[in-house]
Amino acid sequence: MKLSCAFQPIVNVADQTIFSYEALVRGENGESAYEVISAVSDKDLIEFDQKARETAIKIAHQLGIKTAININFLPRSIYNTDEYV
Numbered sequence: 001m002k003l004s005c006a007f008q009p010i011v012n013v014a015d016q017t018i019f020s021y022e023a024l025v026r027g028e029n030g031e032s033a034y035e036v037i038s039a040v041s042d043k044d045l046i047e048f049d050q051k052a053r054e055t056a057i058k059i060a061h062q063l064g065i066k067t068a069i070n071i072n073f074l075p076r077s078i079y080n081t082d083e084y085v
Contacts, residue, residue, distance in 0.1 A: 001039055002028040003055045007065065020068035023056035049077040 007021040027036050040048045053071050060069045 001031070001036060003036065003052055004028050004030075005056045005059045007060065007063070007069070010070065018067060020070055021060070021065060022070040023060065023072075025052045025056075045074065046077050049074045 004026045006024045006026050008024055009018040010020045010022060011017065012019050025033050025036050037048075053073055056069065056071050
């Protein structure tokens with residue numbers, strides 16, 4: 001499944017300004033995060049996690065987002081995964 005993202009604004013309540021966006025994984029046709037993640041096998045989860053992060057950064061750049069973006073990730077994806085297989 002091809003990935004896309006939705007960007008949820010994170011707002012400073014005091015002055016009503018957007019100071020960042022949370023990148024939310026979606027399918028290319030708007031499928032929910034649940035639908036997308038449910039289609040990923042356990043063995044492909046680390047690869048999916050990397051692709052989702054890359055996709056979020058690419059789309060944020062294409063949209064011209066100039067603030068910070070918040071990207072969720074699997075903690076184990078930043079370690080050498082060979083140790084955990």
